Amino acid sequence: MSRGSHRPHVIVPRRTPHRFYGHGIPGVQPEQLTGRLIVIEGADGSGRSTQIRLLVDWLESCGHSTITVGLKRSALVSEELERAQQGNILSHTTLSLFYATDFADQLENQILPGLRAGQMVLADRYIYTLMARDLVRGMDEAWLRNLYGMAVVPDIVFYLQVAPEELVQRTFAKYAALDYWESGMDLGLSRDMFDSFLKYQSLMAAQFQRLQKIYGFHVIDGHRPIDVINRELRRKITALLAGKPIR
Template sequence: MNTYPGILIAIDGIDGAGKTTQVNLLKAALESAGETVVVSKEPTDGEWGQKLRDSALVGRLPRDEELELFILDRQDHLKKKIIPALEAGHIVILDRYFYSTIAYQGILVESYESIVGRIRADIVEPDAAFWLDLAADLAVSRVTARDGKPNLFERQEDLAKAGEIFRAIAAADSVLQRVDATMSPPLLYQTMITALMAGPIKAKRCGKSYGCDDPMYCMPRITESCDWWSISKKLAAEQVSA
């Protein structure tokens, strides 16, 4: 967990796993509960990210050049958007983060571990990260139905290899939580928002500096001065009304 007052959430996985849908559901719910939410994606629409997006359509770049563009794009993203939002206390939700870079660039080298140090250098650690786990054949079916055809980053064999790297990362990284992307979008959202409320949102929004001990007899809760309790009540009311 990083030391900024804001909360950084990464939603990751192979193409077609439903990341964007979940980002939008979380954004809507947290904003309705009173939080300021900043949504972004990687690659970005900036100078370096656009070169990567173009290459997905017209031809992949040489391996080292492609990796360098991902790193440059992320550093620019952190400096201009992510860190300022976290410093302001906002919730930042990313549609892909460095986990995707490791997974997708990892299939191009003999061992993905050989590039992890370079990719993870000078990043901001997420407060929560979710890997939406989906089989490659189902992912390609979803992408084809959505876009008409996969791009050059979405070949089934590559997605299968990337999925295996995601699995290995999740086994070694306690922050990256696997969730079953075959679940319905509402159930998947509920799994993630429950984990967020019990984890980083509670840790950073609890009215007591040392953490919540007994909600029933908690003075910040009783006096309505606990942000975490307020968010919890609003989300619960939203579920009832839905």
């Protein structure tokens, strides 16, 4: 948004009580969570981080206090998780529990306090990426749902959908190399990392399609220009905050 443009007046006339997907966190009263949890999902290269940065600027210009969270940002285990991935020494179950610990720590120490304080919490990926990754690796879906029963149900979830062929081009343009895990090399899909990346991201997209039907994501076409996508996100969030239907 340019400095000279009119800033929208974002209002919150009423709040929908929060709830957990399952067992939640002991002692947490959902009615005390007065903030909003906004989730942006999508593969690396889909534009998640850029959109979150723009949304933070916009929300704060409208007078909202914001905090951001994301994968592998826990003060408790993020460094250990990074080292474990570099060594590729963990089983799929152990790695899944590692990520769940990272999420649980952020949930308890950042997400829930932010929601209690009435803040806008923006998540650069949430439990859906973790579940999709594990489902692709053959983990039991019922076990995963129970594991992430501690999670707060977001107020809105956006999934930036970008084709694997476009993702690989964006990744090369930014990093000049493909990531081992984002290419699914641990699955033995192909000896060629480029080919493995395309196959893995296709599998991930299929899982997100399944999860979207269960959790009701708003699918956003991530192939469009950044400003066009951001306008759509702002429009939907404005409707959310005003208690209006989201289209």
